[in-house]
Amino acid sequence: MLKVYTCIATQHDLRLVALAALVCALASFTAVNLLHHVGRSEREMRRIWLAVAAVATGFGIWSTHFIAMLAFQPAVPSGYNIALTIVSLVAAIALTGTGLTVGMSPRVPYARWIGGMIVGGGIAVMHYTGMAAFEIAGRVVWDMPLVAVSIALGGLFGAAALPVALQANTIKWKALGALVLTVAICSHHFTAMGAAAIVPDPRIVVSATALPAEWMAIGLALASIVIILLALVGLVLDLRDLRRAGETARMQELADAAVEGLVVYNETTIVAANHSFAALACVDGSQPVGRLLESFFPTVSQGELTATARKPLEAELCATDGSMIPVELIRHNILYAGKQHQVVAVRDIRGRKRAEEQIHFLAHHDPLTKLPNRTSFNEKLEAEFAAHRGTDRCLAVLFLDLDRFKEINDLFGHLIGDAVLQCVAEKIKNVLKPEHMVARLGGDEFAVIVPGLPSPAYATRTAEAILNAFDETGVNLPAGVTIGTSIGIAVFPNDAPDRATLLSHADAALYEAKLEGRGIYRVFEPSMGEHLHDRRQFEHDIRHAISRNEFSLVFQPQAELHSNRVFGFEALLRWDNGTRGAIAPTVFIPIAEECGAILKIGEWVLRTACAEAATWDRPLGVSVNVSAVQLHGGNLPELVEEVLKETGLDPSRLELEITESSLIKDIGRALAVLHKLKDLGVQIAMDDFGTGYSSLSNLRAFPFDKIKVDQSLVRAVDTSDEAAAVMRAVFGLARGLKLPVLAEGVETDAELSFLRAEACDEMQGYLLGRPCPIAEFAQHTSGEGKAAAPQRLRKHKLRVVKDSAA
Incomplete structure (x- = not known):
């Protein structure tokens, strides 16, 4: 390598050597x-930019060689063969273009290394x-050894140049790639020049057509201008790409901020795609x-995708794990990276x-x-x-109604009631x-279709299979909760020609099953429809009994045993239907x-009884029975307060009789209602004591003023x-609780004794x-009447009244 150094130092103009290296570096970077623009280009533009890159590289190799040749100063005359000079430029461009094409190919293994070696070979050629x-x-x-070394240096550095240059689209890797390519060109050239020794021979004459050094300098200047122009083109492209990269980055940031996926x-x-779509x-x-x-x-065609510009399209997205995701697509045309995209x-x-x-x-199921x-x-x-019309097959409808479900709700609460329905x-x-279907129609009513x-x-x-299933104890239900059902069956076409009639007949069969003892099933018979019609008519008559003035009140006296004094009356409802x-x-x-009419009926009884009692001259008390439905479902305290104000009745004269069983449905609500009633000043009696639970805890918890023994x-x-x-036990209990006791249904002197x-x-x-009607007791309600002994009153009433109802 000393020979190479001597060649450069003693036989070259170092200023031109430096110029050759500079031109080589500029051409290599260009x-x-x-070459990076080639990677970002498509189709025809890719080939154009490959050709431009090949020209820049070829001109760089050629210019470096001939500038260095101008720097070479032999002591004998010299010149350049025009044809071979042009061939050398064409060879440089052609072989460089081949190497770059191979290096950019995605289908060739180790393409960048092979392409770089071809470029190195182009340097040698x-x-x-x-x-x-x-x-x-x-x-x-x-x-020859140095010739071989020069070829090897050009091939090795040339092979490394493309992998380094194309590592990343950054200034760092571009500069390193240009440096390696510059080293490939310069190392090859000066090593090859060191391998050449010129022996002067006067017999050899430079041809007259040879291009003198001065003309070669002009050609090199032109080549350098081409290189500089191409470098400027690359700079302009870099600035454009930088601007577009900034725009693209801003677009990407904006796209990534979107919740929807963008492609x-x-x-x-x-x-391009945003983070939402990638995720x-x-x-x-x-x-x-x-x-x-x-x-x-x-599954989406181009035509369907094009149509989404006007109307969103529902489709399925196939994710990379194979799952199908329902999505909605909307398409638009945009200008992206200077080109039309979608x-x-x-x-x-x-x-x-x-x-x-x-x-x-x-919308179609019970929650x-x-x-x-x-x-x-x-x-x-x-x-x-x-499906069944015109066939020889039958279609059955089964109506089911749970037996005593209301009692379950009253005793255990609605949460247990819900659990029962689920069970x-x-x-x-x-x-x-x-092929069967069971549906919940509402409340505790179910229906089954058997086709x-x-x-x-x-x-x-x-029906038998369902009843047998009810014999088994329900899981997750409290002890003591038993579930039973009654079933009514109607069959098409035997029992009814249409849906409405079939359902009505199934309902009639269910009603018959409940009348006959519950826990059974009944198949529709024509006579059942009459029973159901009677029941519906009965309910209709109850709802309209008030407006038809069919209800009336009778009063039964109540007396103190120690004084024989009548102190009040119990108002009892009677119905005389037309x-x-x-x-x-x-x-x-x-x-x-059951049909919900009791609220209006109870209100009518309360208003009528209080209005009647307010007309009495003597301040006797009046007792009114309260239904469990009124206690839990109505606004009883507000209603009582309103009635007392309207009638002017002293609250202490009104006594509300409440059965113990009506308290069990919702003890907390019942207790709150009774306390509100007590705040109004009315009296509260526990009715029918001895027939229900007779709970001692209820006597302590609820504010009762009296016990009425059944x-x-x-x-x-x-x-x-x-x-x-x-x-005797009841009397002892009452005395302990300091509650008075009223005995109901006293009919004989022995009972009285x-x-x-x-x-x-x-x-x-x-x-x-x-x-009796209150007019029969005028001697007790008027101010002139006197208290009578029970026996005398009994005899009087037995003569006047023939009523056998309690």
Whole structure:
């Protein structure tokens, strides 16, 4: 290598050597810079920029060689063969272009290394072709080992130049790549020049056509200008790319801020995407850029995608893990990176789909039991009717109503009631076949559709299976909770020709099953429709009894045992229907509670009784019975306050009788209502004591003013030692709690004697007087009347009244 150094130091103009190195570096950087534009270009522009990069590199190699040749100062005349000089330039450009093309190819393994070696080979070809164009008055003797070294240096550094230059699109890697390429060109040239030794020979004459050094300098100047122009072109492209990169970065930041996914594509391939789309589609952490758009939306055609510019399109996004995600697409055209592109907004609609499914489910199902609701039941029944018409198969409808479900709610509360309904739903579903359908129609009412039956008799099998399922104890239910059901069955086409009639007949069969004892099923018979019609008519008559003035009040006196003084009356309701005649309270009161008419009836009784009592000259008390429905479902304290103000009745004269069973439904609410009533100043009595729970805790917890012992305990006190013992215990309990006791249903002198002996406080019954219109007791309500003995009052009333109702 000393020979190379000596060649440079003694045989070259170092100023021109420096110029050659500078031109080489400028050309190399220009080539590397342009090469990066090749990677960002497409189709025809890619080939154009490859050609421009090849020209820049070829001119750089050629200029470096010939500037260095001008710096070479041999002691003999010299010149340049024009043809070979041009061939050397063409060879440099051609081989460099081939190497760059190979280096940028994505299909060639180790393309950058191979392409770089081809560029290195182009350096050698250009150099030795250029040396062949060098004419001199002498002979050139080559040192072959150095020739080999020069070729190896150009190939090795050239092979490394492209991988380094294309490592990243940054100034650092561009500069390093240009430096390696410069080293490849310069090391090859000066090593090759060191391998050449010129032996002067006067016999060799430089041809007259040889290009003198001065003309070569002009050509090199022109080549340098080309290189400089290409460098300026690269600089302009860099500035443009920098500006676009800034715009792209701002667009990307704005796109990443969007909640919706955004995808920019050029007809088929994704060129940009925001974080939202990458997170949605590429769950494996990969990037969507560079992938085909159809790989994410395989079911969407270009026509459908184009149409989304006018109307959003619902489609499915195929994520990288294979899952299909429902999305909504909207497409627009945009200018991206200076070119026309398309952008698609991708909206994840999984939440909306879930909400729609939930809304649809709630519209067609019962939220508590998750069973189909009445709407779904009717739709299914209509479809089954259409399918069964004209066939020899039967369609059965089963109506189910839980037995004594109201008692479960009253005793255990609505939470247990809800658990019972859920348990019932599971029991029924477990015994049905897939083609059957069970629905909850409301409250404790269920219905089952049983299609495809060979004959009507087969419907009873399903009913029996359901009843057998109810025999099993329900899980997760408190001890003592028993569930029973009654079932009514109607069959198409035997029992009804249409849906409405079929449902009505199933309801009639259910009503018959409940009348006959519950826990059974009944198949519709024509006579059942008449019973159901009577029940519906009965309910209708109850609701209109007030407006028809069919209700009336009778009063039964109450007296103190120690003074025989009548202190008040109990108001009792009577109903005289225009077509049915007199109807006993034990018949119509339960039905009024079931159909909800009891609230209006109870209000009418309270208003009428208080208004009547307010007209009495003597301040006697009046007792009014309160239904459990009034206690828990109405605004009883507000109603009582309003009635007292309207009638002017002293609150202390009003006594409300409440049965213990009506308190159990919601003890907290019942206690709050009773305290509000006590605040008004009215009296509260526990009615029918001895027939319900007779709980001592209730007597302590609730603000009762009196205990009314049921007539079932009174009637046997003179004949049964056990009954007498129970009554004595009640009296002892009442004295301990300092509560007066009123005995109901006193009918004989023996019963009265027992009550007097046990120091009972008050009495009521036929012995004292039967329930009668208040006019029959004018001697007690008027200011002139005097208190009468119970026996005398009884005799008077027995002569006046023939009423046998209690």
